[in-house]
Amino acid sequence: MTFWTFVYIAGAVQAALLATALWRRPANHAANHLLAIWVALTGIDLAVKALYWHLLSPEWFRAYRFVALFPFLYGSLFYLYVRALVEGRGFKPRDIVHLAGFFIMLVLNGYVLVASRDQLQALSARWIAGERAVGAWFDGPLFLYSLSYVMAALRLVHRYRRRLREQRSDADRLSLRWIDAMAGFQIAIWGVAIVQAMTYLPVLNYGLLFGLVAAWVWMVGWFSLGQPPVQAAPVTLSSQEERTQDEHQAIATIDTARFSDVEARLAQLMSGDAPLYFEPALTIGQVAKRSGYPEYLVSAVINRRLGGSFCDYVNRLRVQAVRARLADPAESRTILDLAYACGFTSKSTFNAAFKREVGDTPSNYRRQHAAATPVT
Incomplete structure (x- = not known):
C-alpha cells in the first residue's frame, strides 16, 4: 500500500466518523445535515480512489469515474450549507436544481458506467498510462461551476455579516469566520487541480491533490464540531x-x-x-x-x-x-x-x-x- 493510499483510507475513515457526529449534532441542525452528507460523499470519494489506485483493477474504474463526478456536488453543497446557516433554510425539493451540474455530467459520462469489461480495461489502461484525454474535458466546467457556488456562498456570508454589524455589538464573534477557512481550502484544492489539469508537474499530482482533500476533512472536523449555534437571519x-x-x-x-x-x-x-x-x-x-x-x-x-x-x-x-x-x-x-x-x-x-x-x-x-x- 502506497503512502497516498494510506492517507486516502485514513481520510475516508475520518470522514465517516465526522459525518456521523455532524448528523447527530443538535447545533445548526439543518446545516450540519447538509455538511454531514458532503463529508460522507468526500469519504466515499477517497475510499474508492484508494481502492482503485491500490488494486488498479478495471472493475474499480467504473466506480472511480463515478466518484470523479462528486466535485460537481461539493461547491453546491457548500452553498446550501452556508445558506442553511445564515437563513435557517434546510434542503427543499426545489433545491435539486443546485445539483443539476452533477446530474448533467453523470449523463455525459454515462458511457463509462455502461461500458463492457474490455472497454473498462482499455480506459483504465489509458488512465494509468497518464493519457490526459480520459475525462479531462470536464475539468474546466468543473472548476468554473464549483467556484461559482463558493463565491455565491461567500456573498451570502458577506451579507449576513453586514446585517449582524447593523444589529449586534458582538457581530465579530458571530461572523462565521470558519466559513472563510473552508472556502479558502476548497479554492486551494481546485487551484492545485487546475494546475495539474493544465500541465504535468511531479509535485502537483493526484496523490497530493487528494491528500489535500483528506486534510480538508480534518479541517472541517476541527471547525465544524466546535461551531457555536448560529443565529439565522430573521427575515428572507x-x-x-x-x-x-x-x-x-x-x-x-x-x-x-x-x-x-x-x-x-x-x-x-x-x-x-x-x-x-x-x-x-x-x-x-x-x-x-x-x-x-x-x-x-x-x-x-x-x-x-x-x-x-x-x-x-x-x-x-x-x-x-x-x-x-x-x-x-x-x-x-x-x-x-x-x-x-x-x-x-x-x-x-x-x-x-x-x-x-x-x-x-x-x-x-x-x-x-x-x-x-x-x-x-
Whole structure:
C-alpha cells in the first residue's frame, strides 16, 4: 500500500466518523445535515480512489469515474450549507436544481458506467498510462461551476455579516469566520487541480491533490464540531429589501430635528457610570427600546450622524472607555480585563477595534502613558 493510499483510507475513515457526529449534532441542525452528507460523499470519494489506485483493477474504474463526478456536488453543497446557516433554510425539493451540474455530467459520462469489461480495461489502461484525454474535458466546467457556488456562498456570508454589524455589538464573534477557512481550502484544492489539469508537474499530482482533500476533512472536523449555534437571519432577502424601502420612505418624512433628539438620547444612554455599551451582547433592538424611538430611526441616526454600523458605533465607545482606563496610572487591571469590563466579548475583536480607532496596540498605548506619567 502506497503512502497516498494510506492517507486516502485514513481520510475516508475520518470522514465517516465526522459525518456521523455532524448528523447527530443538535447545533445548526439543518446545516450540519447538509455538511454531514458532503463529508460522507468526500469519504466515499477517497475510499474508492484508494481502492482503485491500490488494486488498479478495471472493475474499480467504473466506480472511480463515478466518484470523479462528486466535485460537481461539493461547491453546491457548500452553498446550501452556508445558506442553511445564515437563513435557517434546510434542503427543499426545489433545491435539486443546485445539483443539476452533477446530474448533467453523470449523463455525459454515462458511457463509462455502461461500458463492457474490455472497454473498462482499455480506459483504465489509458488512465494509468497518464493519457490526459480520459475525462479531462470536464475539468474546466468543473472548476468554473464549483467556484461559482463558493463565491455565491461567500456573498451570502458577506451579507449576513453586514446585517449582524447593523444589529449586534458582538457581530465579530458571530461572523462565521470558519466559513472563510473552508472556502479558502476548497479554492486551494481546485487551484492545485487546475494546475495539474493544465500541465504535468511531479509535485502537483493526484496523490497530493487528494491528500489535500483528506486534510480538508480534518479541517472541517476541527471547525465544524466546535461551531457555536448560529443565529439565522430573521427575515428572507426579499423581506429585507421590502423593509429597507419602507424604512427609507419613513425616514425621508421625518424632520431632521428628530434626528438631533435621537442623537441626544443615545448620548445620554451611552454615558454615566453604567453606560449601555457595557452590556456585552447589546443589540440595536435593545437600544431602541431603551431610547423610546423606533429601531429604524435609531439605525438611521447611527449610520448618518454617528458614522458606521451599530457595531462600529458601540465598539468605538468601548475603545474610548478602555483608553481612559489605560491612561489612568491608578488602574491595575489587565488590558483584557478592562476590555471585557467595557463590553468586548473577545480579545481579537477588541485588539482589532482598538488598533483601528487608536492606530496603536493596547499594550503600547498603556506603556506610552505610563512613561509619560511623572513619578511622585
